[in-house]
Amino acid sequence: MGTHQQTDLAIEHIDQRNLDWYIDKAVEILVFICGISAIIFIIGIFTFITKEGYHFVLQMDWSEFFLTQYWFPSDEDAPEFGILALIAGTASVTGLAMLVAIPFSLGGAIFVAEFASGKTREFLKVLVELLAAIPSVVWGFIGLSIINPLIIQTFDVPVGLNVLNAGVILGLMAAPIMTSIAEDALNAVPDRYREAAEAMGATRWQVIFRVVLPAARNGLLGAVLLGVGRGFGETMAVLMATGHSVNIPGSLFDSVRALTATIAAELGETAVGSDHYQALFAIGIFLFIITFIINLSADLIVRGVREG
Amino acid sequence: MVKLSVGGLSIRYGDNTVLRDVNLEIQEHEIFGIIGPANAGKTSFLKTINRMDVFDPNMHVDGTIHFDGRDVRQWRNVYALRSRIGVVFPLPVGLPLSVYDNVALAPRLAGRPSPADLDVIVERCLTRAALWDEVKDRLDSLGSLLSGGQQQRLTIARALSQEPELLMLDEFSIAVDPVTTMRIEDVLKELRQELTIILVTNLVQQARRLADRTAFFLQGECVEIGATEDLFTGGHQDPRTRAYVEGKFG
Amino acid sequence: MFEPTALNRRNAHIQSLFKLLFGLMTGLLILPVIVILATLIQEGGSIISIDFLFSRPTDGMTAGGIFPALLGTMWLVAVALIISVPLGVAAAIYLSEYAPENWLTRVINLAIINLAGVPSIVHALFGVGAFVLFFNFGTSILAASLTLAIMTLPVVIVATRESLQAVPLAFREACWNMGATRWQTIRRVVLPNAVSGILTGVILEVSRTTGETAPIMFTGAVFFTPFLPQGVFDQTMAMSLHLFVVSTQVPGVPDELPYGVALVLITMVLAMNSLSIAFRMHLRGKKKW
Numbered sequence: 136m137g138t139h140q141q142t143d144l145a146i147e148h149i150d151q152r153n154l155d156w157y158i159d160k161a162v163e164i165l166v167f168i169c170g171i172s173a174i175i176f177i178i179g180i181f182t183f184i185t186k187e188g189y190h191f192v193l194q195m196d197w198s199e200f201f202l203t204q205y206w207f208p209s210d211e212d213a214p215e216f217g218i219l220a221l222i223a224g225t226a227s228v229t230g231l232a233m234l235v236a237i238p239f240s241l242g243g244a245i246f247v248a249e250f251a252s253g254k255t256r257e258f259l260k261v262l263v264e265l266l267a268a269i270p271s272v273v274w275g276f277i278g279l280s281i282i283n284p285l286i287i288q289t290f291d292v293p294v295g296l297n298v299l300n301a302g303v304i305l306g307l308m309a310a311p312i313m314t315s316i317a318e319d320a321l322n323a324v325p326d327r328y329r330e331a332a333e334a335m336g337a338t339r340w341q342v343i344f345r346v347v348l349p350a351a352r353n354g355l356l357g358a359v360l361l362g363v364g365r366g367f368g369e370t371m372a373v374l375m376a377t378g379h380s381v382n383i384p385g386s387l388f389d390s391v392r393a394l395t396a397t398i399a400a401e402l403g404e405t406a407v408g409s410d411h412y413q414a415l416f417a418i419g420i421f422l423f424i425i426t427f428i429i430n431l432s433a434d435l436i437v438r439g440v441r442e443g
Numbered sequence: 444m445v446k447l448s449v450g451g452l453s454i455r456y457g458d459n460t461v462l463r464d465v466n467l468e469i470q471e472h473e474i475f476g477i478i479g480p481a482n483a484g485k486t487s488f489l490k491t492i493n494r495m496d497v498f499d500p501n502m503h504v505d506g507t508i509h510f511d512g513r514d515v516r517q518w519r520n521v522y523a524l525r526s527r528i529g530v531v532f533p534l535p536v537g538l539p540l541s542v543y544d545n546v547a548l549a550p551r552l553a554g555r556p557s558p559a560d561l562d563v564i565v566e567r568c569l570t571r572a573a574l575w576d577e578v579k580d581r582l583d584s585l586g587s588l589l590s591g592g593q594q595q596r597l598t599i600a601r602a603l604s605q606e607p608e609l610l611m612l613d614e615f616s617i618a619v620d621p622v623t624t625m626r627i628e629d630v631l632k633e634l635r636q637e638l639t640i641i642l643v644t645n646l647v648q649q650a651r652r653l654a655d656r657t658a659f660f661l662q663g664e665c666v667e668i669g670a671t672e673d674l675f676t677g678g679h680q681d682p683r684t685r686a687y688v689e690g691k692f693g
Numbered sequence: 694m695f696e697p698t699a700l701n702r703r704n705a706h707i708q709s710l711f712k713l714l715f716g717l718m719t720g721l722l723i724l725p726v727i728v729i730l731a732t733l734i735q736e737g738g739s740i741i742s743i744d745f746l747f748s749r750p751t752d753g754m755t756a757g758g759i760f761p762a763l764l765g766t767m768w769l770v771a772v773a774l775i776i777s778v779p780l781g782v783a784a785a786i787y788l789s790e791y792a793p794e795n796w797l798t799r800v801i802n803l804a805i806i807n808l809a810g811v812p813s814i815v816h817a818l819f820g821v822g823a824f825v826l827f828f829n830f831g832t833s834i835l836a837a838s839l840t841l842a843i844m845t846l847p848v849v850i851v852a853t854r855e856s857l858q859a860v861p862l863a864f865r866e867a868c869w870n871m872g873a874t875r876w877q878t879i880r881r882v883v884l885p886n887a888v889s890g891i892l893t894g895v896i897l898e899v900s901r902t903t904g905e906t907a908p909i910m911f912t913g914a915v916f917f918t919p920f921l922p923q924g925v926f927d928q929t930m931a932m933s934l935h936l937f938v939v940s941t942q943v944p945g946v947p948d949e950l951p952y953g954v955a956l957v958l959i960t961m962v963l964a965m966n967s968l969s970i971a972f973r974m975h976l977r978g979k980k981k982w
Contacts, residue, residue, distance in 0.1 A: 270904025526872025
């Protein structure tokens with residue numbers, strides 16, 4: 136016991152919290168705050184867009200908003216706030232984009248994951264990455280200047296800024312990301328599945344269609360969802376390539392207006408706090424919620440792949 | 444003087460108990476051997492001594508461990524505790540720093556030694572770890588790119604650079620060739636005068652060569668502790684100890 | 694006895710057909726880029742010159758150069774980097790080195806994914822509501838860069854976290870055993886070995902920030918201003934917005950002008966992305982353990 140007491144004094148001298156100890160604690164707190172910043176920002180985004188638009192949301196007519204297609208928010212006598220046509224615009228463009236993108240990105244992913252190898256694979260992956268990097272406004276410009284006249288000439292229609300134009304552009308924009316994710320999903324399928332099938336005499340393509348694709352089903356679905364999310368949220372390209380009429384499209388060659396483009400086109404002309412201004416924020420809230428749900432689902436589905 | 448005093452120590456991972464009610468004392472300046480088959484709880488035991496158990500949320504520790512008279516769970520600066528204890532684990536780890544910086548790391552963390560002092564420390568530790576001759580001309584090559592045996596000796600050099608009061612070696616010779624093992628064993632025998640050593644080993648004969656006293660761990664229990672020779676030649680031998688030492692299992 | 698049977702031959706035939714089919718699909722995916730680049734060069738190449746890059750727009754933006762837009766983009770990117778890189782690296786350090794496997798960490802990861810998925814125009818609305826109005830920065834480089842920083846934060850966080858996690862746990866454990874604190878370990882061993890990965894992420898962020906239009910449209914970038922940006926509270930022109938303006942908002946623009954702007958913009962973006970990719974490949978060869 137006596138020895139312990141003496142040693143205890145010596146220990147006191149050694150067991151001191153020093154500067155390094157305090158710095159470490161401070162860093163721990165600092166990085167934690169930065170770590171939760173993402174949550175703070177998401178909450179912040181929702182808070183601020185709600186703040187600017189909640190007034191409108193509280194007193195709007197929900198059935199008029201979602202179910203009518205008459206969008207005349209700045210009309211002084213009888214303003215109308217129906218976004219059905221806008222929803223149709225976004226949906227039609229996104230739908231066409233998926234029709235274009237899904238087969239090509241799936242084909243591309245299969246090629247890169249199952250057939251290409253070594254240098255070719257690296258080269259293709261780099262190319263896909265560069266394709267994904269092209270800014271949205273450049274795509275919009277391409278829709279305007281290259282695809283527009285192309286459509287007019289090829290199909291003999293008066294206007295080339297329409298669902299077809301934006302759908303093709305959006306498809307080309309979404310395809311690279313979808314290809315990457317689809318390729319990841321295919322690569323995640325363990326080799327032993329392929330080997331087992333080949334041992335039973337299946338050919339390459341049989342292995343792919345009957346074994347690999349079904350096994351990668353979740354990841355592929357996640358890729359599609361991500362593409363849809365991208366399509367819903369795309370602003371500049373759609374703004375520049377869809378034309379400017381607010382109507383429910385009857386054909387691919389009709390001009391439409393998307394939800395995102397509407398906000399971009401009209402926000403600058405509204406007075407802060409006016410009904411029109413708030414209505415645009417209300418559209419923003421709607422977009423936020425939709426893309427939140429899509430991203431959440433995509434993540435849950437893809438996560439199921441990793442843990443499965 | 445008692446350097447380390449363990450009372451009623453139990454360790455479990457989740458529901459799985461790996462060590463039950465261990466009681467022992469380790470004297471200053473002795474080489475204390477711990478032998479026993481795999482999964483007997485030896486490595487977990489070492490982890491609790493320098494509080495590395497805090498990094499595993501699954502690990503639950505009961506009982507007391509007194510280092511220099513203070514319970515390790517009550518040390519306020521756990522880093523000060525750890526810097527006094529050097530550890531060598533079976534898998535060699537060369538940090539991705541230069542060989543020099545590997546060995547200079549602990550002294551730099553402890554204070555601001557002059558470059559001249561640092562040179563002396565680095566050379567001394569590398570020499571004791573039987574590595575100096577092989578690396579003296581390439582002290583700025585990457586520690587993580589050395590061979591396995593060299594990295595293990597680098598690890599030992601790092602542990603020595605802490606100027607520890609307690610050195611814990613966990614099966615250090617697995618990655619090291621027999622000749623180098625012998626050199627290091629000689630060093631350990633000398634080091635006993637400066638510090639206390641815990642030697643966990645699978646090589647029963649190594650314990651016999653080096654350890655003053657030895658403990659036999661079996662399936663989570665500390666079966667017996669005694670002067671090494673007693674354990675090996677049958678003075679107070681538990682039958683299980685005799686079976687292990689004679690190579691009947693393990 | 695081992696001659697290919699009719700079935701084998703047929704299967705091999707179908708196999709090469711499929712390979713061809715998928716190869717064609719991949720090609721069709723990539724072909725548009727090449728066509729686009731070629732067209733841009735063809736139509737806009739003629740207008741590119743030192744003068745074009747370094748002088749201001751004239752004649753109501755139907756002639757002249759793009760210098761204010763170039764400078765403005767650099768300002769926006771620089772301020773956005775100053776904000777997002779420290780924040781993103783710190784957040785990634787938390788996720789890689791400190792965060793336990795619990796619900797909070799899952800929520801953080803979810804928030805990061807969602808932050809990346811929020812439509813750019815919604816980021817713009819947020820920027821207006823928060824920075825322009827609530828914090829009263831007005832339409833300024835500061836408001837626009839803050840909006841951009843929050844939008845591209847996920848890029849930095851993900852790239853940093855991956856390069857931190859690529860450093861083996863054994864190195865950290867060796868340091869902790871010696872009595873090093875977590876921060877000392879990160880500072881001396883983990884972070885230095887992750888810097889190159891972080892750099893790749895930063896270059897990627899620069900590339901994305903350069904091309905964004907919607908988030909800056911209402912928060913700080915303007916169609917035209919006669920003044921060059923001097924401070925963070927100024928408004929500015931920007932390359933991405935400039936392309937939008939000269940191709941849709943200005944009458945009487947000669948054909949080459951928007952093509953030229955598009956060409957410069959896409960060159961900037963692709964150059965930075967290529968740099969990031971090349972850097973990544975170079976790193977793969979330099980193993981440190």
